[in-house]
Each structure stands twice: as structure tokens, then as C-alpha cells.
Amino acid sequence: MFILSLTYTADLSEVDRHIEPHMDWVKDGYDRGVFLASGRKNPRTGGVILARGTRSEIDALVATDPFTVHGVADYEVTEVLVSRTAARLEGLKE
Secondary structure: OEEEEEEEOOOHHHHHHOHHHHHHHHHHHHHOOOEEEEEEOOOOOEEEEEEOOOHHHHHHHHHHOHHHHOOOEEEEEEEOOOOOOOHHHHHHOO
């Protein structure tokens, strides 16, 4: 599993110009079965996505995010080898 932590690098007004295409990109990630959970950081400085796949698949996907394409956010991608979960989250273990 991967934690995709994005941090805005532009003013929120510029981020908001790209929010709709970004949310379409997020929806596509869910539709493809790659994204498991996502949401905004509080305070609103970026967001976090939990994802599954290979590192190369995740890196390629991040490169297509409109936030990346337009340079309004940077991503930190961390691989996590999940070894224990709550019972209802067993599917997160690889």
C-alpha cells in the first residue's frame, strides 16, 4: 500500500482552478481500483490518498494528476507494508 501525501505549492485560488480535473482524476483512481481512501488535510494544505499497486504504477499515476501537471502540488509517496489491521480492513494487507 502507498500513502500519497500531497502539499499545495501554490495559492489556494490557483489550486481551486484545477480542483475539478483533479477530482475527476481521483474518481478515475477509485474506478480503476487503485485508490482506497482519500481526503483533504486540515488545515487545507493538501491531501492524502491511500493507494495500491506497484511503485512504478503509482509514480506514473501521480505524474498525470492535474495538480502535478500544472505545478500546484508536490507529492510525497511512501510505501507501507501493512502487516496488521482492524478486522474490517483485512483487505489492506498485501
